[in-house]
Amino acid sequence: MYSFFKRFLGAMALLGLSTQSYAESGGLDEAISRIFEPIANPIVNVIFYSVPIGGVQFPLIVGWLVICGLVATIFFRFIQFRGFKHAIDLVRGRYSKPGDAGEVSHFQALTTALSGTVGLGNIAGVAVAVSIGGAGATFWMILAGLLGMASKFTECILGQKYRNELPGGKVSGGPMYYLERGLREERNMGGLGKVFAVIFAICCIGGALGGGNMFQANQAYSQIVNVTGGDESFWVGKGWLFGLLMAIVVGSVIIGGIKSIGRVTEKLIPTMAGLYFIAGMIIIVVNIDMVGWAFGEIFRGAFTGEGVVGGVLGALIQGFRRAAFSNEAGIGSAAIAHSAARTSEPVSEGFVALLEPFIDTVVICTMTALVIIISGALLTDLTGVELTSAAYATVLPWFPIVLAVAVVLFALSTMFAWSYYGLKSWTYLVGEGKAKENAYNFVFCLFIIIGASMSLGPVIDFSDSMLFAMAIPNIIGIYLLLPVVKRELNKYWAKIESGEIQKVK
Amino acid sequence: MMRYCLSLLLIIVMLIGTACDSMRPEPIESALSHLTTEELEAKADRMIQRLEYSSGEVGVNLGRVGMRMDLRTLQSALEQLGYFEGPRLGILDPVTVDAIDRYLEYHKKTN
Amino acid sequence: MVKTFIVGFDGTDACQRALDFAVSCAKHQSAAVHLVHVLEWSPYKFMSSEEMRERHERKKHEVASAEKFIEPIVEKLRNAGVDITSEVQYGNTTEILCGIAKEKLDSQIFVGRKGSSKLSKLLVGSVGMSLIQSSPVPVTLVP
Numbered sequence: 127m128y129s130f131f132k133r134f135l136g137a138m139a140l141l142g143l144s145t146q147s148y149a150e151s152g153g154l155d156e157a158i159s160r161i162f163e164p165i166a167n168p169i170v171n172v173i174f175y176s177v178p179i180g181g182v183q184f185p186l187i188v189g190w191l192v193i194c195g196l197v198a199t200i201f202f203r204f205i206q207f208r209g210f211k212h213a214i215d216l217v218r219g220r221y222s223k224p225g226d227a228g229e230v231s232h233f234q235a236l237t238t239a240l241s242g243t244v245g246l247g248n249i250a251g252v253a254v255a256v257s258i259g260g261a262g263a264t265f266w267m268i269l270a271g272l273l274g275m276a277s278k279f280t281e282c283i284l285g286q287k288y289r290n291e292l293p294g295g296k297v298s299g300g301p302m303y304y305l306e307r308g309l310r311e312e313r314n315m316g317g318l319g320k321v322f323a324v325i326f327a328i329c330c331i332g333g334a335l336g337g338g339n340m341f342q343a344n345q346a347y348s349q350i351v352n353v354t355g356g357d358e359s360f361w362v363g364k365g366w367l368f369g370l371l372m373a374i375v376v377g378s379v380i381i382g383g384i385k386s387i388g389r390v391t392e393k394l395i396p397t398m399a400g401l402y403f404i405a406g407m408i409i410i411v412v413n414i415d416m417v418g419w420a421f422g423e424i425f426r427g428a429f430t431g432e433g434v435v436g437g438v439l440g441a442l443i444q445g446f447r448r449a450a451f452s453n454e455a456g457i458g459s460a461a462i463a464h465s466a467a468r469t470s471e472p473v474s475e476g477f478v479a480l481l482e483p484f485i486d487t488v489v490i491c492t493m494t495a496l497v498i499i500i501s502g503a504l505l506t507d508l509t510g511v512e513l514t515s516a517a518y519a520t521v522l523p524w525f526p527i528v529l530a531v532a533v534v535l536f537a538l539s540t541m542f543a544w545s546y547y548g549l550k551s552w553t554y555l556v557g558e559g560k561a562k563e564n565a566y567n568f569v570f571c572l573f574i575i576i577g578a579s580m581s582l583g584p585v586i587d588f589s590d591s592m593l594f595a596m597a598i599p600n601i602i603g604i605y606l607l608l609p610v611v612k613r614e615l616n617k618y619w620a621k622i623e624s625g626e627i628q629k630v631k
Numbered sequence: 632m633m634r635y636c637l638s639l640l641l642i643i644v645m646l647i648g649t650a651c652d653s654m655r656p657e658p659i660e661s662a663l664s665h666l667t668t669e670e671l672e673a674k675a676d677r678m679i680q681r682l683e684y685s686s687g688e689v690g691v692n693l694g695r696v697g698m699r700m701d702l703r704t705l706q707s708a709l710e711q712l713g714y715f716e717g718p719r720l721g722i723l724d725p726v727t728v729d730a731i732d733r734y735l736e737y738h739k740k741t742n
Numbered sequence: 743m744v745k746t747f748i749v750g751f752d753g754t755d756a757c758q759r760a761l762d763f764a765v766s767c768a769k770h771q772s773a774a775v776h777l778v779h780v781l782e783w784s785p786y787k788f789m790s791s792e793e794m795r796e797r798h799e800r801k802k803h804e805v806a807s808a809e810k811f812i813e814p815i816v817e818k819l820r821n822a823g824v825d826i827t828s829e830v831q832y833g834n835t836t837e838i839l840c841g842i843a844k845e846k847l848d849s850q851i852f853v854g855r856k857g858s859s860k861l862s863k864l865l866v867g868s869v870g871m872s873l874i875q876s877s878p879v880p881v882t883l884v885p
Contacts, residue, residue, distance in 0.1 A: 176694025182722055183694035219785055228801040228832035230794050231785030238794050258699050258721045295799040385792060392790035401638050408642065413656070432718035440699075440722045447696065466795040501656040507663055507707035507719065509700060520656035543791060583697030590696065 154366045158579040166588045173591035181436030187594045188446050194456045194601045195273025198280050201608055202615065206275035206480055213477040220629050221474070232478045235467040239479065241395040242463055242543035243486050245536035246511065247452030249402070249529070250345040252494040253513035254586065256504060259444030260437065261420070262427025264495040266445025271487025274455030275480045280604050282479035283611050284308060285461030286472035299465020300547070301326045301458035301596075302554045305603040312610050319603075326458060326599040327551035329592070331566070333459070334551070336592030337451065338544020339570060340577025342537035343369055344585045345511045347578040352512050353530045369578030373571040375538065380545050380567045391538045398532040399490075405528070406493040409521045413500050420499045447590060450597075452491055453483035457593055458600035462547045471627070473618035476611075510582050545570050663711050671708050675734065678705035687728045693721075702727070709734055746849040748776045748879075750839055750869065753811065756854025760884040761815075764852040765824055775819070776849075777828035778842060779812050780835040781805075805830055836872040843879045851881045 176183035199206065215221060216232045230238075255263040281301070288307045289299030302323040309319030347368040351361045361368060379388040410417060431437020454460055460479055469475050494514060498504055501517035508516055511533060518525040545567065552566040577585055621627045663671065678701050683690025691698045699721030706727060709715035715730035747764040751757045761777070768775050781804055789797070808830045816828045831838050843849050855870050870883045 170695060171692055174692060174694045176692055181724065183692060185694035222785065227785070228781065228783055228804070230789065230797045233786050234789045234794065238789050238791050241788075242791065254696065254700075258696065258703055260718060260720055295802070296795065297798075388792065389790045392792075393788060396788050397635070397638055400635055401642070404639060404642055409656075432720060434718055434720055434722055434726070435724040436722045437718070437720055437724075440720050443694075444696070463791065466791070468798045501659075503656075503659055506659055507704065509703070516659050517656075520659060546791065583700045585697075586700075587695045587697040 153363045155363055155579040158366060158576055159581065159584065162576055162580065163584055166584065170587045170591045173595050174587070180439050182439045182443070184439060184443060185447075187591075187597070188443055188450075190601060191450045191456050191594065191597055192270060192273060192446050194597070194604060195270065195275075195277045197605070198276035198608070199273055201612070202276055202279070204276075205279055205615075206272060206484075209279075209477055209480060210484075213481050215629070216474055216477050217481065221627060222630065224630075230467045232469075232474065235464065235469075235475065236478050236481060237396065238392075239460060239463050239482055240485060241392060241399070241539060243452070243454055243460070243482060244395075244399050244490060245540045246342050246345045246533065247448070248486060248490045248494055249514050249533065249536070250341075250348075250511035251448040251452050252491045253498060253508075253510055253517075254582075255444040255448035256495050256498055257509040257513055259441035260427045260432050261423040261495070261499050261504065262425075262429070262431060262438070262441035263445035263448070264424045264492060264499070265428035266442045267449040267491055267495070268445075268488055270446045270449035271453060271483045271491065274449060274453050274483035274487065277601075277604065278453070278455040278460055278483055279476045279480040280608065280611050281456070281458060281461040281600065282464040283472050283476035283614060284604070284607055285465040286469065286475045287610070287614065289465040297466055297468070298550060298554075300462035300550060301330075301600045301603060302551060303465075304461070304607065305599060308603065308607045308610065313606055315606070322599040322603055324555065326596060326603075327554045329595040329599065330458065330462075330551035331548045331555075332592035333457070333596045334544040334548025335570060335573040336589040338459075338547065338593075339541055339573050340580075340585050341589040342540050343372055343574045343577035344580065344582060346372065346534050346537035348582065349511045349515060349526070349530045349533045352515055353526045365579040366575055369575035372534075372537070372541075372578065373574040376541050376545070376574060377567070377571045379542065380549075380570065381564055388542050391535055391542065394535050395539050398535050401528060402532055403490065403493065405518060405522060405525055406497050409497050409500065409518065410493065412521065416500045417496065420496050423499055424495070449483075449487050449491065451590060451593060453486040454593075455483050456601055456604070457596050459544070459547050459596070461600075462550055463543070471618060471621075473614050476615075541570075541574070663707050666711070668712065671711050672738075675705055675708040675712065678702070678708065679731065679735070684731060687732070689723060693723060705731070744771060744773055744848055744850045746774050746776050746846045748778060748839060748842055748846070748849050748851045750835060750851070750853040751777050751779050751812065751815075754854065754856070756856050756884070758854070760852045760854035760882075763882070763884045765819060765826075768824060774825040774827065776842070776846070777812060777816060777826060778839060779808050779828070779830045780838050781808060781830065781832050782835065783832040784834065801832075835869045836876060839873060840877055843877060849879050851877055851879060852884060853881070855883045855885050 173187055174185040176185045178184070217236055219231060219233065222231060252267070255267060284304040285299045285301070288304035289297050290303055291297055305323040305326055306319045309322070310316035347361070347365050350368060351359045354361055375387065378384045427441055429438060431439070431441055450456065460482065464475050464479055467475060498513060498517040501520040503513055503517040503520065506513070506516065515526045515529050518529065548570060549563060549566055553563065556562050666674070681701050682698065682705065693699055693702065702723065703719045703721040706715050706719040706721070709730050710719065712734065714734045715727065717726055747768050749761050749764045751761060764775055812828050812830070816826055819826045839851055843851055851873060853870050853873060855868070873881050
């Protein structure tokens, strides 16, 4: 284990040394982009296969995600609204039995899952959405967040129902397991289920490397450049160096086994999220008279598209995409995270998970968008985390520095979360074993360096395509297993009505 | 809980530090506004090349957000150069096509 | 007439003194002693994903080691002729003790108090202090 860690550091150092030869030819960053882009481009073009609709290119995969949310919403008759109060009650512990003390509570399951999803998707992703889609993208983002609540509800119940308990007491769950077992047991489609499970596992590894890694590293680097002097910063053109540092930190946790770094990072996330939220709320409150106007812009943009041909659809695409990227509903990752929590009722976990897209997208993403719109930063040509940072800085000039710290921590915690999802998929494919796991972890660290070296455009395309690819097998599985969830849900409601599950407070 | 109270306190202290009348958003300059005409033109040319633009069409897939970001950068550059006006949404609408064509036309004459 | 003496027990010297005192009182009044070992736990504390995944195993482990820890003490007193029961619970010490006291009629709570009185204790409030404020039955603080 330790020797592997040393080898890893050695390889990283070698990579650092080899930069000298590149230094003359436009920097290592550009070299990495030149190597990586031709590999990524064909994949991106396949996943984002687009058809021209109303003057814009509409990527079919975006529709795929939204339709899933829509179908789940209708199938469960607006569970996200009907079950919202019940979800809050669960999180407040009003259904917790005394014997549950000492186990993961619903509140803990929610906050831990949130700390994995709240992050750069909410900060930088939203900025991308409103910079390209205009203010109107916010409206579609909120809508996608509301629909995503139903798809997340469904996938988390499935993740809970079909989880695997290993003899050591550890739990493995997620789409690979419900695709395989669920389709075999419920639909008698064992072979197909296995195929889907394998496809999902492969895509999830890609998602971990893309969305859970490259995008995070890229935007964290971008903000560090931003606060250390912009164009004159020491870090300009040294994305690989920043990536290398991040890779060493992540590597020391996932390869070196220094778990304390990971733990400390994760524990700081609620504070960082709190800081970000409070700062955002302050900006909104002191400019409360502009909020009405901002919402006006959002609605106007959503339905007129700023008067540009194809503007409405353009806003819609961006809103839906960034919402899906941020709350990960329909992607399947949340099912892996939630299957770790132990609960006697799989359905109650679904209700808790339903709150995540609400908090993540409807509350936090909307707040970011409002701040950007109010600040007028939308008129510049900035995008990504730089736009959010500039928007906050218009009112709180010191905030970019706080944001830089927060963004690095968010990036790290998301990387830790996703390294686990990817690892679960990897071990599902090749089996457990230290050497196998470390091989995956090493590649994971390598992609941090690649992500930090490239520019936002290609990174976001690759991240999105890898992440959304996971939705293809996962959503097919969700459709096929919808009746199972319905059955579980009906049983659960019956238990509540009969008093078998009682409110304790 | 203590941590939240502390961070709240921190923000309040920092807020007092920031004078109240500066709470209104200050206008921010566009990142491209300090570039010279040559630099802007170089940027526009590079984007046109990346997008594989020719006679009203782009060769790349505009369903990709990265490509729309490039188109947006091109729109910004053209706006600074005085060819384009309107919302920069990375959409290839007739206004944008017209701006790019006028820019290319002018460029051919000067070179 | 007090029937049950509830003793909050965490293995410190102060708690040992409280237990000894409760046992001697119980002997006089031929009452029972109920030993409560509380593992501090809040359902609202933030947990890292790693801790979440290991929680169930850790709980089993913690309960087992806690039982192993108080079992000899209970056994020794039982052999000495004391009517003694015990339980291990997760949660907030004060809430758990009050909850048990509510269920057992005619009970009394015994807890130990550490000798020192630090400023932090004043701010945070010790178990003894909060018990005094919220207990449904008489509380005895054993110094």
